[in-house]
Amino acid sequence: MKSLTVENLVQKFSLKILTGKNKLQQKITQSRAHRPGLEFVGHFDFFPTERVQILGRKEITYLHKLSIEERQLRIGNIVKYHPPCFIVTAGQDGLTYLTQYCIEEGIPLLCTNESQTTSEFITKLDAYLVKTLAPETAIHGVCINVYGMGILIRGKSGVGKSETAHTLIGRGHRLVADDIVVLKRLSPRTILGTHDEKTKEFLALRSIGLLNVVRLYGRKAFQDETRIALDIELTKWQKNSLNNELEHESSFTEYMGVQIPHIEIQLQPGRDVAGLIEAAANNWLLKQQGYSAAEEFLKRLESEF
Incomplete structure (x- = not known):
């Protein structure tokens, strides 16, 4: 099976590394990215754990609105599946809690520049993954x-x-x-x-x-x-x-x-x-x-x- 690494994505899209500099060699084998939605409310039956996970404005805003305990539960339920990496788009901030979990689980946490919307980035990312893989x-x-x-x-x-x-x-x-x-x-x-x-x-x-x-x-x-x-x-x-x-x-x-x-x-x-x-x-x-x-x-x- 063909694969590429998280480092390939960092270089291709000029992503900023928030955590996991020593984990950039983790392999990516799936040709589509995923935005966790149902997973944040506890539905994991069809969770594509091997895909790159994208967190846009909607996902981050939802997490910000949760209580500390609820937020820890929702994020903890996702990171335990160890996806290849998380990519936060649109210049989101206030990610201290997400950074902590990614450090603990050894998952690279990356972010795009502020000028690119989530949909634009996913379109470019998916096209790159499909061709490369x-x-x-x-x-x-x-x-x-x-x-x-x-x-x-x-x-x-x-x-x-x-x-x-x-x-x-x-x-x-x-x-x-x-x-x-x-x-x-x-x-x-x-x-x-x-x-x-x-x-x-x-x-x-x-x-x-x-x-x-x-x-x-x-x-x-x-x-x-x-x-x-x-x-x-x-x-x-x-x-x-x-x-x-x-x-x-x-x-x-x-x-x-x-x-x-x-x-x-x-x-x-x-x-x-x-x-x-x-x-x-x-x-x-x-x-x-x-x-x-x-x-x-x-x-x-x-x-x-």
Whole structure:
């Protein structure tokens, strides 16, 4: 199981450490934060103890209104489950009682800056946790963003994946990764494509060498990550293997349980592969909007009879 540490959160979000400087190596394995609400009134049946616990203005105001005895009881009931850490948002103060319990139980207590609301912070935190803790795999290929959608370009070594990506960059599209593409499963329907840091911004072209696309073509030539919408496989030309049908039957490639629409493009001298990929991207976008060129064509034929 993937994990990160409390220290990672401190560095990422510039959090202030109130207690637990020696406990920052505690692991975080859950991709969502939690705001204890029902737990403060004694309901622990579904308490996600392994999540980061967020205390915003509502939670802290509620605690301030309790008597000393009641407050000790409510906080004591939560800290005994030893969550990875508590993060107090929106510049809350008067936390002496909470600090005491966190010190006694060895739980890091952190706080955000005053300018950030609780909802804003949770949105950013959850996005970071989901991406960082997402299951991932690496594949050989190229990932490029075409018209705002992520496309995987795969094929055997030497088939022309990187050269095709270079042509697409020249047409205004953006490189995400070359050679090694890291795929992250964010949800049952979402795969994110990114690089492995070592190859960031680099594109390797046979006979030319290694290129830094940002240095050559500017920042617009590169994108850090993209949601994968199409899986395109480049293959050698085989006569009579692909027919000129109105619409090919849908096929998919599965990555970590997520199915991505798959298209095969056969290569032949003179074929504009980059143009075909652009056409495939536009056609996919139209299908997402409910339009099918094949269906419209058939309707026109039917209207003549």
